[in-house]
Amino acid sequence: MVEETKLGVENLIYPIFLVNGVNIKTEVSSLPGNYRWSIDLLVKEVEECIKLGIYTFDIFPAVEENLKDKHASYSYVEDNFYLNAIRKLKEIFPEIVIMSDVAMDPYSSDGHDGLVIDGEILNDETLPILGKMSLAQAQAGVDIIGPSDMMDGRVGFIRGILDKEGFTDTSIMSYSAKYASAFYGPFRDALNSAPKSGDKKTYQMNPANKKEALIEALLDSKEGADFLMVKPALCYLDVIHLLKDNFNTPITAYNVSGECAMVYAAAEKGWLNYEMAMSEMLLSIRRAGADGILTYFAKDFAKMMKK
Ligand code: PBG
Numbered sequence: 001m002v003e004e005t006k007l008g009v010e011n012l013i014y015p016i017f018l019v020n021g022v023n024i025k026t027e028v029s030s031l032p033g034n035y036r037w038s039i040d041l042l043v044k045e046v047e048e049c050i051k052l053g054i055y056t057f058d059i060f061p062a063v064e065e066n067l068k069d070k071h072a073s074y075s076y077v078e079d080n081f082y083l084n085a086i087r088k089l090k091e092i093f094p095e096i097v098i099m100s101d102v103a104m105d106p107y108s109s110d111g112h113d114g115l116v117i118d119g120e121i122l123n124d125e126t127l128p129i130l131g132k133m134s135l136a137q138a139q140a141g142v143d144i145i146g147p148s149d150m151m152d153g154r155v156g157f158i159r160g161i162l163d164k165e166g167f168t169d170t171s172i173m174s175y176s177a178k179y180a181s182a183f184y185g186p187f188r189d190a191l192n193s194a195p196k197s198g199d200k201k202t203y204q205m206n207p208a209n210k211k212e213a214l215i216e217a218l219l220d221s222k223e224g225a226d227f228l229m230v231k232p233a234l235c236y237l238d239v240i241h242l243l244k245d246n247f248n249t250p251i252t253a254y255n256v257s258g259e260c261a262m263v264y265a266a267a268e269k270g271w272l273n274y275e276m277a278m279s280e281m282l283l284s285i286r287r288a289g290a291d292g293i294l295t296y297f298a299k300d301f302a303k304m305m306k307k
Helices: 039-051 081-092 123-140 154-164 182-191 211-223 234-246 257-268 274-288 298-306
Strands: 012-019 025-027 035-037 056-062 097-099 115-117 120-122 171-178 227-231 251-255 292-295
Touching (some): 012 039, 012 081, 012 298, 039 081, 039 298, 056 081, 081 123, 120 123, 154 171, 154 211, 171 211, 182 257, 211 227, 227 234, 234 274, 251 274, 257 274, 274 292, 274 298
Parallel strands (some): 012 035, 012 056, 171 227, 227 251, 251 292
Antiparallel strands (some): 025 035, 115 120
């Protein structure tokens, strides 16, 4: 009765890595317990998750190098393996919610979220590519478009295209305050998507800045974002709290790969109790103000709750 914060499986979104092919389940070495799945095996995994009460999935493609190019053009090829997988999942499990990732990096030969010309990431030239990617995802059945690229103006741009094409009910969860963080390492291993040169500091935020998060969130909100996300979560609990206090849209947080990897590693060494550490971490993110949390812990947390 007096507990102020409630945390349940319904607050969690499960990030999952998809790979082209059949009968593939490869563990991500820096993120033990997480795999790159081919769609045939992913179907079984999703079924298991649904039984545990997980209904919302964020799916990320690990794209073969030979399909990557400067313009990330594979991202909007209508029958690419990612879009096909989404169609299949929505057909088999109409009750699930699928969130996508919109950014060029998994498909880009430069490994950047935007278009790189002469060593520079070009903001405005990236928008049409993100627009095509978003539309292709909406057409495949994605419920929540997740722009993680941090280009300025992309939420409004994507919203415009979706609305014009009749996808007025497809929502946008914008990575609003996404910091240039050291904690994305295992994710980039999973997708082999690290930048080939330079870093992401010209578009992702400086970890020193908090007021800037308000500016980013305000812009995204005005452009039509349905959810505002803070990423990473743990080092940025103050930012989650700030956005929760200042906006009436749902606030979400991404408990990123490096944050989960720290707990996996310490638990493996016997230095931390896995279930206690992960629940405390997730609870703190909820307490800071996140309505939803994207976390690799989702399945283990759901299993623990069942117990
Ligand atoms: C792609 C993207 C990244 C993550 C989500 N979408 C990596 C990055 O920006 O370099 C990181 C997620 C995680 O670390 O779990 N733009």
